[in-house]
Amino acid sequence: MALAVDDIHMTYGELKAVNGVSFTVEEGEFFGILGPNGAGKTTTLEIAEGLREPVKGSVELLGEKPWPRNLKLLPRIGVQLQASAFFEKLTAREQLETFGALYGVKSHRVGEMLELVGLTEKASTPEAKLSGGQRQRLSIACALIHDPDIVFLDEPTAALDPQARRNLWDVLREIQARGKTIVYTTHYLDEAEILCDRVAIMDHGEILAMDTPARLVRDLNAATHVILEPGTLPLDQARALPGVDEAHETDVSLTISTRTPAPVLSALADRGTLDGLQVRTATLEDVFLELTGREYRA
CATH class of the missing domain: 3.40.50.300 (P-loop containing nucleotide triphosphate hydrolases)
Structure with missing residues (x-):
């Protein structure tokens, strides 16, 4: 020790x-x-x-x-x-x-x-x-x-x-x-x-x-975020994809939240909507936010 x-x-x-x-x-x-x-x-x-x-x-x-x-x-x-x-x-x-x-x-x-x-x-x-x-x-x-x-x-x-x-x-x-x-x-x-x-x-x-x-990240059991260009998919269709927990759209992105990303990505591939796609998994920052309930301050 x-x-x-x-x-x-x-x-x-x-x-x-x-x-x-x-x-x-x-x-x-x-x-x-x-x-x-x-x-x-x-x-x-x-x-x-x-x-x-x-x-x-x-x-x-x-x-x-x-x-x-x-x-x-x-x-x-x-x-x-x-x-x-x-x-x-x-x-x-x-x-x-x-x-x-x-x-x-x-x-x-x-x-x-x-x-x-x-x-x-x-x-x-x-x-x-x-x-x-x-x-x-x-x-x-x-x-x-x-x-x-x-x-x-x-x-x-x-x-x-x-x-x-x-x-x-x-x-x-x-x-x-x-x-x-x-x-x-x-x-x-x-x-x-x-x-x-x-x-x-x-x-x-x-x-x-x-x-x-x-x-620490795995135990958080946080959602994976699949990020697409806005307008890539109608919001109601995004929410209907298999495995989707939530989806929301802004002027800059369409974000799909899921705890089972494989079927979501497979469904997006079938629709030919993978161009420009980003996948963001949980990080230590998400762990911190979960533990403290507030924004991380540097």
């Missing part, structure tokens, strides 16, 4: 930032803590890392208690915070060399980390001249420079453009492929659905659901 969090609580005045959170993370697992801003994700992560003491509950990290600050754990954990602070005027390579020196890391490790995060060509570039995505990748490299067993990443893809986010996904997959345990927070549900082995969905300081993304 890499991490065991048991009934942790954290309050700030009247605010219950974390309210009875419990979960475990296995070695080599990619575990995501999901939720909107203010859900309690960062506080939960900081308690797990040993940066904060909970008012109640306990944490066991790699078989040790992380609080009070446990010096034995420091070489075995890597932490990338929401806001990264680098040394002024140092290049990407110099940043990594400086972080590595704190752990007695040999110089060849710096080149390996630059290659892992795709910054080899930016090694001589001052940190201030790196793009947002490059800076995030450098921050992750700093968290990995000493080859930790478990890595904590707090919203590593926040504020990145879509291309930079996708590039960072590849880095995260490679980290896990090297046998590392990853615990990360995000409010991007689509991202977690692709990357995580298991996820915990949080809001208002509590875990609302926890399982593999596929099982």
Whole structure:
């Protein structure tokens, strides 16, 4: 067991930032803590890392208690915070060399980390001249420079453009492929659905659901939406198709809802109406909406 969090609580005045959170993370697992801003994700992560003491509950990290600050754990954990602070005027390579020196890391490790995060060509570039995505990748490299067993990443893809986010996904997959345990927070549900082995969905300081993304979606038993161009089929005929639960039409689409999409698609194929068709299955966002009854806020 890499991490065991048991009934942790954290309050700030009247605010219950974390309210009875419990979960475990296995070695080599990619575990995501999901939720909107203010859900309690960062506080939960900081308690797990040993940066904060909970008012109640306990944490066991790699078989040790992380609080009070446990010096034995420091070489075995890597932490990338929401806001990264680098040394002024140092290049990407110099940043990594400086972080590595704190752990007695040999110089060849710096080149390996630059290659892992795709910054080899930016090694001589001052940190201030790196793009947002490059800076995030450098921050992750700093968290990995000493080859930790478990890595904590707090919203590593926040504020990145879509291309930079996708590039960072590849880095995260490679980290896990090297046998590392990853615990990360995000409010991007689509991202977690692709990357995580298991996820915990949080809001208002509590875990609302926890399982593999596929099982959470499957257990929701949500309808599949078949989306067609408006006017493709008269609305009354769409509603009469076998397996249709509901159908409605707007100026931009005809949407058919069904829990048995196979007969619906077969009937549409018989009518030659598959051109431009889209099929949307349930996602983690649908799970969140079902659990909270309100729109997901980033």
